[in-house]
Amino acid sequence: MNKNIKTKPSYNQEILKILKNKYGYSYDYIRKSIRGDRSGEISEKIKYEYNKLVSESRKAIEIQVSKL
Template sequence: MGKNIKTKPSYNQEILKIIKNKYGYSDDYIRKSIRGDRVGHISDMIKVEYNKLNNESKKAIETKAEQLKDQKP
C-alpha cells in the first residue's frame, strides 16, 4: 500500500504579517483565504493582495540577483 503524501504550501511570512496588520485577521484565516478554503469579499481581497505582494517580492529578488550576477568581484 502506498502512502498518500501531501506537502503543505509555504507562505511568505513577511507578507502574512503585513496582511495581518492591515486586516486584523488571524494567520490561520489568512492562509485559508489564500488557499481558497474561505469564501467572501474579504477572503478574495486577501488572496489578491497576497498574490500581488508575493509576485512583487519575487520580482525584487530576481532583480537584485541579476544585479549581483552582473557585478564581478
C-alpha cells in the first residue's frame, strides 16, 4: 500500500514578515496570493514582490558565498 506524500511549499519567513508589514494582510492571505489561490491587483503585487525579493536574497547569498 503506497501513500501519496504531498509536501507543503516552504516560504521565506523574513520576506513574509516584510510583506505583512507593508500591506497589512495576514500571513494566510499572503501565502495564498503567492500560491495563486487569490486573484486581484494586490495579490499580483504581493506575488511579484515575493518572487523578486526571493531572487534578490539568493543573489546576495551567492555573492557572500563567492567571497569566502
